Structure formats: structure tokens, C-alpha cells
Amino acid sequence: MSEAQATTVATDIVPAGILDDPGFCRYSTGRIAVFEGGPGRPWSEPSLEPYGALAMDPATLGLHYGQVVFEGLKAFRSADGSVALFRAADHGRRFELSAERLAMAGVPVDHFVRACSLLVSADHHWVPSGFGQSLYIRPLLFGSEADLGLKPPRSLRCVLLAYPADPCFGKDFRPLSVKVATDAVRAVRGGTGEAKCAGNYAASLLTRTQAQAAGYDEVLWLDGIERRWVEELSTMNLFFVWNDGSTEATGHSLRITTPPCTGTVVRGLTRDALLTLAGDLGLNAVEEPTSVDGMRDGLESGRLVEVFACGTAGAVVAVGRLGIGDKDFTVGDGHEGVTTARLRDALLAVQHGRTPDKHGWLLHVEGTEPAEGSHGDEGRGI
Structure with a gap:
């Protein structure tokens, strides 16, 4: 919101060019x-x-x-x-x-x-x-x-x-670079991590600013007790796409997971919508804990093929690079994956009334x- 250039008088005339390139909340409606x-x-x-x-x-x-x-x-x-x-x-x-x-x-x-x-x-x-x-x-x-x-x-x-x-x-949905936070925590169970209160976001800013200075876009927070379990980004929930090999039970080789909401993760409504839309598309999507070691192992083995973040402000955006400790990992080929794009398109199609609003x-x-x-x-x- 720091870029907001709010007009001071309500107007029914939108200045030329703003709706073509509004950026994110640069201009108030007045x-x-x-x-x-x-x-x-x-x-x-x-x-x-x-x-x-x-x-x-x-x-x-x-x-x-x-x-x-x-x-x-x-x-x-x-x-x-x-x-x-x-x-x-x-x-x-x-x-x-x-x-x-x-x-x-x-x-x-x-x-x-x-x-x-x-x-x-x-x-x-x-x-x-x-x-x-x-x-x-x-x-x-x-x-x-x-x-x-x-x-x-x-x-x-x-x-x-x-x-x-x-x-x-950005409207080009460029893949993000994300750094795992190791020296700070955003929330602990029993605290206010699930609430959208101002202090939660203020508490993330120092670590996020340090990550951005090192060339990353965002921070990935771990749980506040064991510093082991993946939770969410500063402003978005997180999803993983795993290639586990085809099974007779599902017939699908891909499995989509997102960390469960246990009091420290914001119950994102975009997150919830994607879980529902994944089911509509015949995709296997579930809530499942993921450890930072499991994430690292998945990236090294190639089993973790896509990572993406989601939220109201950002919609659905791929994660192309993950910094864990002193090592950087490329997710897949570093570009947006097919599943990420498919889910975002399905979400936006509903939001813009291009497909039936079944829910x-x-x-x-x-x-x-x-x-x-x-x-x-x-x-x-x-």
C-alpha cells in the first residue's frame, strides 16, 4: 500500500490510463x-x-x-x-x-x-x-x-x-524467489497467527526486508516451535505439486498439498477456493504437513515439481527459486508449471464470470x- 496515490476528492471520472495499468493499489477511487x-x-x-x-x-x-x-x-x-x-x-x-x-x-x-x-x-x-x-x-x-x-x-x-x-x-505472474526464514518466526500455536491483525504483518517485515535485500521476493515461514514445518509466506498461502508416480487408486501421478491450518496459518479464501477447484478439475489436492527437509528432498530428487503461492492480493503465482539455508534450489525448470497455470486460470474464470459459479x-x-x-x-x- 506504500505506493498508493490517493485522490482527495471523490470523483466519477477515472483519469485516463489508470484502469489499463493500475499497478497494485497505486490509486484510490477517492x-x-x-x-x-x-x-x-x-x-x-x-x-x-x-x-x-x-x-x-x-x-x-x-x-x-x-x-x-x-x-x-x-x-x-x-x-x-x-x-x-x-x-x-x-x-x-x-x-x-x-x-x-x-x-x-x-x-x-x-x-x-x-x-x-x-x-x-x-x-x-x-x-x-x-x-x-x-x-x-x-x-x-x-x-x-x-x-x-x-x-x-x-x-x-x-x-x-x-x-x-x-x-x-504483477500481471505477468513472474515466478517468485523465496527464502526460508531460519532466525525468526511469524506465529506460534495459540497466538494470533490465524487472525488478520496488523501486528502479524509488522512482525514479518524485518525478515522480509532482509530477504529482499538478498535478492528474494518473499519469505517462507516455518513453525515457531520445531522450526521444521512449512507454514506460509508473509502474505500468501503455499501449495506443493508432487510427482509420486501413477497409482491404480487415482490414475494420477501428481498430488497437490498445502500445509494445514492449525492456528498459525491464515485460512486463505483463495487457498480454500483452489482446493475446491482442484477437485472440480479432477486433481488430487489435500491438506498435508510438509517439513523443510521433505521440501528440500523433493527438490533434490525432482519429486517436487511445482510450488506456488496464492492469496487475494496476488491470485496464484509460481515459486521458481527457493533458498534453504545457504543453498538455492530451482523449482522444476524455474518457470511456471502447468498445474499452477491451470488452477489460476480456473480461479480467474470463475471470478470474471467466464465459467459457472457452481459454489x-x-x-x-x-x-x-x-x-x-x-x-x-x-x-x-x-
């Missing part, structure tokens, strides 16, 4: 949705305001004690010109759980979805139409009460921002009816 509430009091109805600075008391609880959680979800333009949110209710449920982990009153899911829909409806002309492009929505909830006592906040404020966006690692993931946003001269509902899948 509008936000805001509402407030707290334990034992109703949440206010979401209202639209011009993008601008937030006035906060210096003693705001969220600033002092990290009572801040967020979400990231996307709205996509379909082939007929209409716009739909992807898994909005599921993001709302996760938002609610993240807040509850920090002793904050959770926003009801229907209220969350209504706020997202309100903002997207107002800014639907900011939704790009390129395959893989979207309007990225960032809901932020923080303790807004002014009090230096360490306690659950009685007042909370929720702000939703919107940005036209390419995938965060009810798309929510049509009112006020974004099909463009004149479109082909109606053909290919929308919603």
Missing part, C-alpha cells in the same frame, strides 16, 4: 465507506465519504495496543460488464473472527457485506476489465476509543478503501447491471 459501533451498541449504517485523513485522539486504543484488524477482498468485472464481489460473506466471517481474537466486537457479516457492496456500487466505474484485474477492497477495523488503559475497546471504527488493481506481484462465490453488486449491447448472462455464472 471514496471510502465508514461506520462505527461497539459492544452492546448497534453498528451505524455505512456512509460514503471523500478519501481523506482520519482524525484520531493521540490516546486512541488501537494505536497503543494494536487493536487493529483488516481484510482484503476483490470485485471483478464480468464479460457482460456487470460487477461481482468474490466470497464477500466468507471475508466477512473471517473479519469477524479476527476482531474477536483481539477482544474487539466483530462486525456482523451482513453489515460487512452491505458496506462492501455500497462502496463497490458507488465506484463500479473504477473496476478494470482486464483478466486478473479487480477493484481491491480493504476494510480496516480499529479500536477508536481514547483511553490508555489496556482493555477491550468500547468504541470501534471501520473504514473501507477501494483501489483498482493488478495482482500485487456460490460471486455476489452481484446492485447498480452494476450489464452494459448495453452485452450478451446478457452468458458466461457470468451468477
